[in-house]
Amino acid sequence: MRIILKMNEVDFFVFSSSSHSLIPLSALPVGQRGVIESVALKDADSARRMLEMGLIEGSVVEVMHEAPFGGDPIAVRVRGALIGIRRIDASEIRVLITGEIPE
């Protein structure tokens, strides 16, 4: 399976996956789901707040919306809530892709 994903700074991020792929949350396209693998924000306070909002290892996330003006911030659904975060922070959260990109 070969998937092309749009990324924040890099224009295109191409990877192939046989079973599971680990990518930054910022690279998860709208409509696709993933399971959070790690939350490694450099800023400890922000990292904790992410955890408190349910962005913890094992939570299922789905990117729901992108803001106008460059698609930043993004709105992700996690543990039943919709949370807006910036791409730069989302890039420090790694997710395991589970769902398919809907056509």
Added chain:
Amino acid sequence: MKTSVDCHSTSSVQGSVEASLMALVGSPNCGKTAIFNALTGSRQKVGNYSGVTVERKEGLVRGSRGRDIRVLDLPGTYSLDARTLDEEVARDVVLGRVALELQPHLLVAVADATNLERGLALVLELKNLGIPMVLALNMMDLARARGQELDLGILSQELGVPVVATVATARQGTRDLLAQLESALEGVDRAPPSRTAQSWEKSSAEQVRARFGEVDRILSKCVKRAIAPTPWTDRLDRLVLHPIWGSLIFLAVVSLMFQALFTWASVPADWIEARVGDVSGFVGSLMTDGPLKSLLVDGVLAGVGGVLVFLPQILLLFAFILALEDSGYMARAAFLMDRLMGKVGLNGRSFIPLLSSYACAIPGIMATRTIENRRDRLVTILVAPLTTCSARLPVYTLLIAAFIPADRSVGPLSLQAAVMLGLYASGLFLALLLAAVFRRTVLQGPRPSLILELPTYKWPSFMNLGFGLLERAKVFIRRAGTVILALTVLVWFLSSYPKAPEGSVGAPIDHSYAGKIGHAIEPLIRPIGFDWRVGVALIPGFAAREVMVSALATVYSVEAREGADEEVVQAELGPVLRGQWSLATAASLLAWYVVALQCLSTLAVAKRETNSWRWPAFMLLYLTALAYAFAFLVYRGVLALGWN
């Protein structure tokens, strides 16, 4: 019984004797305030925690045995690991660490039933404190409508806490909740304060993770059917957060707000104006000419009446802001604006304080408490007075009505509405420009992260809206009746005395104290097109912007009292100004008003929020200098263009 905000400094003494204290704790958007309103009805008082500007809401609820229970509505918080001032206060009250505040005997945790996981994580955190607790699961109707089936018995058993289902906006479950609260309060009133709460420590990241693990375990036991996603919120968001449609909706909402302020509000405003006129006429006809009549008619009625006229507009603006907040749109606006705000170094969260500042800079500056980063917060406070607060409306309305023709239009807007929008826009533009300047100079630093919850859309609750507006109306009328009344009488006195000597020529106000002060500062304000009479009105206007209108009314009506065209003055101030001022002067005064920081309360609140005089002093200086420069440019510009 008066155990409430006014005397909360003594409440720790009275409270233990008279009434038990319970505190509502929950995340933002969980409907905590709706529960507070449903429990206490109108028996509530709003004030501040001592020393900080965090809003303190306390109410009384009558128990089944006629016993009053005090209820505290704490600021919303996601956890006890506080990051903002609001959250700190919520945590410290719960832990019994706030001076002069009693530690609550009972916690009422409020969780949104449609968003259980975060809510229950907070419940687990609170439970560790060892304070008796009851959980109110709010918005149960919405959760049921979305197919959620929950075994509350198991939930209660697993949490070890009584659970009550509520729909606070419809006052459902309030009775059950009250019964639970009362039985939970049995015997705890005189229990010693919780030991665990005293030895509280921040939880580690591991503990946060563990709590979510525990939440998952509990939910797996008590959830019979999981909640369905909200098709409406998703569908609406696809439109509201859409790059093009979302921006258009945003613009439409803001335009609608301003158009409404000018069309809908004019009906009640005209009515109030007419009634004030009736009262003036009635009082005038009863009394013989003299100092007392002059004081009542020209001072008190002209001044306070002139300000009361703006009550409908101010309430309408607050109604918009409250409804946008309640419906969930406000968070979307912050989401949409984050990138743009980021360009000037602010974040999406600054948008809400700035938008609130359109009603009044004081709640706006107070709303900056939700901004976690200190620099972001300071920048927002510094530029908040540039957004057009409602106290400027009276001045804008007066001058626009007098100087801008009503029968012209620009696109769908009348020319008057367009000018108004322009004034609002220039305030916003300057606010953003200066934020960018400050963020690159005096307040440099890295950009912190944004974590913004976008709550499920819901219809604004009329009850919450009603209570919110009632509170604003009270504040405004109290202000009109105290500060504004006092300043108006002062202006009346300064402009009436000393009387002109017998047989002197010229206007009597020329001889008064006000005239002398106005003449003294005239050289200073002449370059921006103001004469001494504007100077007279600017002085009390420095204390509170809207007083300018009543001050002008006083200055001009007092001046004409012994003159020939008394009737014209009494008919309306606008036409008088139109006859006296050039368009350039009016435009210059408008420009001055867009920028100038003429509000002692703003300075006071900025001092409290920043905890020093340094920032408010800086604010006053830069805004005064900028206002002068802006007014100068506009005055010269209009003169150069030859408009009149």
